[in-house]
Amino acid sequence: MQKINSHPILEVPKPQKVSFKFQGKTVEGESGFTIAAALHQAGFPVHSHSLDNRERSLECGIGKCGACEMLVDGQIKRICITSVDGVKEVSEIPHEYAPSVKSPHKQNSIKVYKTTVAIIGAGPAGLAAREVLLEHGVENIVIDNSPTIGGQFNMQTHQFFFFEKEKKFGGMRGFDIAKTLAGENHEGIFLNSTVWDILEGKRIAIKNIKTDEIYYVEADHLVVATGAVPFMPTFENDDIPGVYTAAVVQKMMNQEFTLLGKNVLTVGAGNIGYLTSYQLMQAGASVKAIIEAMPHEGGFPVQANRVRRLGIPVMLGKILLKAIPNEDRTGVIGAVVANCENFKPIPGTEQVIEGIDAINICTGLVPDDQLLIKGNEVFGRFCYGVGDAIRIGEGTSAVLRGKQAGYEVLQEMGERYNYDEYLSTSKQYIDSQQHPVRVIDKPFQPSDERKAKKPFVVIDCLYGFACNPCEFACPHGAITKTSTSTVPHIDYEKCIGCMECVYQCPGLAIFGYHYGKDWIFLPIEYEATEGSEVFLVDNNGQKIGEGIIEKILRKPNKTNVARVKSKDVHNDDLLKVRGFIVKESYPTPIQIKPSDYKSDSKTYVCHCDDVSMEEVLEAIGDRKFISVDEVKHTTRLGMGACRGKRCIKRLKTALIPMGIQIVGDATPRGPLSNQVNMGELFPREVPETYITGINGKAKRVEKITTLVAGGGMGGSALFRYMAEAGLKPVMVNYGRGASWRNIAGGRTAFSVPEISQIAAENHQIFKDLQSVSNIDYRPINYVSFAHDEATYKALDESRAWSEAHMIEPKDFRKEISPYFSKTIDTYRAALISSNCWQATPGKVVDMLRKI
Structure with a gap:
């Protein structure tokens, strides 16, 4: 170390x-x-x-x-x-x-952030979804438990494969792709924050693991980009x-x-x-x-x-x-x-x-999909899995699936977007998951005449897969790759041997040769010194000859090009050379010898609670099937800090050769990156603080005289009387609610006389509207059934302030409907209210707009 x-x-x-x-x-x-x-x-x-x-x-x-x-x-x-x-x-x-024991912070208000889209994970998939949403003006919040943006891409020092129409990510290193996706504006990216649960009402519970602050994010859509855990x-x-x-x-x-x-x-x-x-x-x-x-x-x-x-x-x-x-x-x-x-x-x-x-x-890796499972339960169709959380793949696939999910959110929101771009992204995502398929037996080579004339390159890419940075690398247009299922083709009439493509291949599979000077141009991403003597090797690391590093051509992407002079390999034999190893660094043979190995210690499947394979097998007995829950409850496997993310997969894999199948999965749990104490969830004595406008439209503050929250019968009536009094009220209501029903009609039979009086006043408004324009107003009777003594008493009392009369079950077919079932004995009476009304909602709304 x-x-x-x-x-x-x-x-x-x-x-x-x-x-x-x-x-x-x-x-x-x-x-x-x-x-x-x-x-x-x-x-x-x-x-x-x-x-x-x-x-x-x-x-x-x-x-x-x-x-x-x-x-x-x-x-x-x-x-x-x-x-x-x-x-x-x-x-x-x-x-x-x-x-x-710590005293709860009763006087600290809990923050609640309201947004349109919440994204869990600031890795390549989450950032790609964010990029698409920001391009279309959709506000979002990204939550990640790391102190930096980029997720697993920050660990990747190699160039990435991408097949693109226009060069953007292909050939970039993982950490550079993360920076590009994040952009300059990091507003709305909450770092050092772990999601510890997803609650009813589309509320995401979060803890800042640096400050220990508990807060929440409420969103309409959820993108889960939680990545994977190592297996x-x-x-x-x-x-x-x-x-x-x-x-x-x-x-x-x-x-x-x-x-x-x-x-x-x-x-x-x-x-x-x-x-x-x-x-x-x-x-x-x-x-x-x-x-x-x-x-x-x-x-x-x-x-x-x-x-x-x-x-x-x-x-x-x-x-x-x-x-x-x-x-x-x-x-x-x-x-x-x-x-x-x-x-x-x-x-x-x-x-x-x-x-x-x-x-x-x-x-391998195991999808960290527990929040995705919980998200599907709470958000339903408005939950989207991306990256390794849904399918283990290359970082390329994670970026493309993130973009695809961004378009899917726009689709569900009814926002306008370029559908052709969505289809193209979807195709790229599918192509990125294909396993390389061999297309040619050996690399393309120039003619003998062309080999002798000037330097050239050979692309040792024999398999078709989704990658084409080499196309953009050649300044002379000599390299083409028509699809993800083909290999790059070189037009040697256009190739001048500039070697610009050698350092821009993510697979380090392009090599340059100069027969006249016995030069080989090889990509190098490690330290070496000019003048060093080297062994020339093939793709299997086998020695072919010897050479010397004459020059290291430094390149901006840090994949440099070593110009190596061959000492004893010439002409077509040079084409066997694919790399070099500095003589002083040539690896010594591995030390391996026979063993009389016998197991002398337990193999622990669950590291958190020290559950051994022997304990599990004892619990299983002679059965060939056992549920995850039974294993957990009898051995405690999967009940430790990792919450079963690692050990359950370990157990399933270890038991396969024994012909034993573990059925089901662990109960989904949030990825606790820190403990949440009971005291931190203690009810506060101050109201929550709602925060809006993060990474989206600027917050608009309206000063009003009166606010009516709720558009039901009471709220609508209150709005009317306040408006008549000149208070200029503003009414807010979630969805249509009862206010829509009021527009369609109403009744005057209520359990308190005040509401009945309001309804009577509203009835007069509908009559007045009908006199101005046809809203399909018509008077009706309204039936309220009494199924128990309490309901009967309340309905009977309402007759004192409304036009209504009570009828017995024997009169239901006569006064309510001749088709009322004779076998129903649920109700003991019914109240028939007069002076009720109906209208067509659309016509009423249209009329209100006009006046």
Whole structure:
């Protein structure tokens, strides 16, 4: 564990130093960075001990589990998202800890923000939805528990794939895309804020984890862009310090500038495994190997090639069985792996990989969809899931789905928008999810005559998928890509060998050659020195020859181009070269040897409550099906701080090879990034403060003489009399309400004489309106049924101030309708009121407009 002081892509800041106490020792951190980073850099990777006293460290790195909860100045905080600024003391939480009693803030008014659209998550999907809404003048509020905008994109140092008609995001790095999406105006983006529940009435409950303020957002529409949580498979010692998910590795490395290991084993040969391994190398680590349980690699071939070119071996059909801890269990020194079929280890094939100090788990993601489930219950069709919250995919897909959801909100609101743009975005979103399909067997090459004439490039992109920054890269229009299912094509008559495309390919799959000078032009995103001697390698990292770096051409996007002079490879053999490795940095072979491995410790499925696989299997017995709820209630699995986000998926996956199925899912819970205390929800003695106009239309303040809230019979009558008295009242009502019914007609039979008198006055108004223009006014009788003694008494008393008479059930068919059912015995009497009326609502409203 060490501080990263330089990086080939990222600017490493030099912030002010701050310090705090930990276990009686002074720990130095950096302002703006997390407590977790400070502790790891100081050599303290253990943040807590489990119920069984196991050492624990970071697990998700993004505030969505409880592994890193510690006492920070007496308050429970998740140190992976808590800054060191202002902190005096950090300590482990004792097992029997109980928080101190605090008096509720009864005199502090709770803020309630009113908006049209609430967006949970300021990552790529949420920001893309916000961008579309702002372009169409729709106010919105974005809520995110991080201190910065961008979500997971802030961790991504690589260039992104996009297929675009006009260049915008293609070739940009993740953190730059986040800045572009956010724009200059950050109004309405609430950071350090976690949604702890979604309440009835479309009210979103939020806590600011920095200030501890509780507040609410009320919206008509909800976009859920909560992303995903990393998936950790079950194996021995899977939560010991030194075993980290890719999210932790990337967060600490690319945001906190903390390297968690120098010699790393990566588990998972998918895009995440490739990219984190590549980024680890950029940050100064050595990735000893990538192991994959499947018999084939996953992810994009170009991502795999960039890793293999570094000499990192990819070992297929290997499964991780155990992380080998050091003596004090504060780190790892090795791993036990075995050959496997269908994720089942093959006995007798166990091996030990030595010489490692960290294990990078890249075995996929699980949608963090619990708020989406709750949102659907409360908001119904006005709830929209985006990004990884609905489907795990590339960052490209997250951006496009966010834009698509923005258009869907506009559709539901009835706002005007460009439907063709919506269709185009939708197509791009679908295309972005396609798996690369091989189109050609080998890259296109120029003719022999053209090869000898001048420099040229080769695009080693053999698979069709949604990416085309190379089209925009060529200043001469030599590169074309007609669709997402084709590969780039080079017109060598137009190509002059300028090498502008080499550094602009997100997959680092374009290479330049100059036969006359034995030059190779290769993309480089790590530190190297001009004059260094190198091994020339192919896409598998195999040595082809030797060369020397003559020149490193610095580029604005920091993907530089190395001009390498070949010593012993010439002419067409040059085309086999796809990369280089500096001789001094050429990786040593991985240390691996046979093992007589036997399990000597429990495998814990639930880390929060130390629920072992053995306990779960005992509860299941000989059954092949069991519900999530039964597992929870018998073992407590899924009832800890992570709220089942991680362990239930772990259990389901671990039981599949055993032929056991877990039915159902956990009850959806909000992602508590901090505890909400009962006292914080104590009723206040002051009214709530409503805040409007955030990121939307400016608030308009109207000074009025009288306000009538509610357009029912009482409100409408009050409005009328106040208007006649010259008070200039303003009446507000939600929807049509009872006021619409008043426009359609009325009755004079009410339980109190005052309202009856109002109705009689209103009746006269309808008669007067009919004399001016036809509103289809006609007098009618009104029937009120008495189904019990209390109702009968109230109706009978109303006859004293209204024109009405009571009838018995035997007269219902005579006075109400000849079709009244003889078998109904529900009512004991009915009141027939005269002097009631009806009119056509539309005609009445039209008449009122005219006069």
